[in-house]
Amino acid sequence: MAVRLKIEGEMVRGRFLSRKNRFSLLAELADETGKARKFECHLPNPGRLNELLVPGAELLLKPAKDPDRRKTKFDVFAVKAEGRTVVVDSKVPNQIMREAFSSGEVPEFSGYELVRSEPRFGKSRLDFLLQGEGMCLVEVKSCTLVRNGIALFPDAPTERGRRHLSELARAHEEGYRACIVFVIQREGAWSFMPNDETDPDFGAVLRKVAARGVEAIALATKYRKGHVELIGEVPVDLSAPNKVN
CATH class of the missing domain: 3.40.1350.60 (Trna Endonuclease; Chain: A, domain 1)
Structure with a gap:
């Protein structure tokens, strides 16, 4: 079975801090200077995700294409769990x-x-x-x-x-x-x-x-x-x- 979906854009890594609501969470990642900062991120998945979104979990984040028009600068694409990458983008x-x-x-x-x-x-x-x-x-x-x-x-x-x-x-x-x-x-x-x-x-x-x-x-x-x-x-x-x- 040779079906591949290309994922456009570079990923950045962050750490999960807390979930704000069904569609957003708070993450920590380095800014342009390398300093750790907190960012609100869009979560394109309304599921509970309790087994994945634990404090400190590693996140793969996609920078928003239009950050100046959005409240959130990043979209959550995946979470690292048990040594595996779990894609949480429900699209x-x-x-x-x-x-x-x-x-x-x-x-x-x-x-x-x-x-x-x-x-x-x-x-x-x-x-x-x-x-x-x-x-x-x-x-x-x-x-x-x-x-x-x-x-x-x-x-x-x-x-x-x-x-x-x-x-x-x-x-x-x-x-x-x-x-x-x-x-x-x-x-x-x-x-x-x-x-x-x-x-x-x-x-x-x-x-x-x-x-x-x-x-x-x-x-x-x-x-x-x-x-x-x-x-x-x-x-x-x-x-x-x-x-x-």
Whole structure:
């Protein structure tokens, strides 16, 4: 699987200090003179990220393209955890899946072409509409939480995620191929499970719609300087709920 997403611009390193709200955090990094300073940074991920955002955690930050027009001068791209780089930018999964559809390199979607992004279906906007042997609706989710080699989603209760699953089930009933793709934004995951401990309702709905024909697919990625690469598919375990320590 040779799907790579180029990440433009240079990264700078910082240290996590505290989270201000869902979309911003306080970080420490060196200024132009080398002196340590505190900066408020944009966090493009509303998840809890409790396992990642611990005091002192190393951050990879992207300088803003238009710093004079923004309150924050940096965007948080990734966090170092357990010796691995975990991409937390929640835009990346959709970007790399768009590359995957264009390249035709992902076996799960062989023979399909991208028709458009953000198609409306029911009361929701899903992520992609594809065409191949029929029409295919795809919803993509960013997964950053891994415990004991098991990738888990979500890391916070998600009513929106449950609604998307219900829309996918209805699409399948109307003749679409319907898929939910969990993009694991780190290495070290060998399987995927719904995070029943955090959101048992999401897990229950996922199992229900999968039994009705919605496909659950998990794809792992890795970050290397300058790009994010799809590694390949990992097994999805939808067996009875289990607590993962």
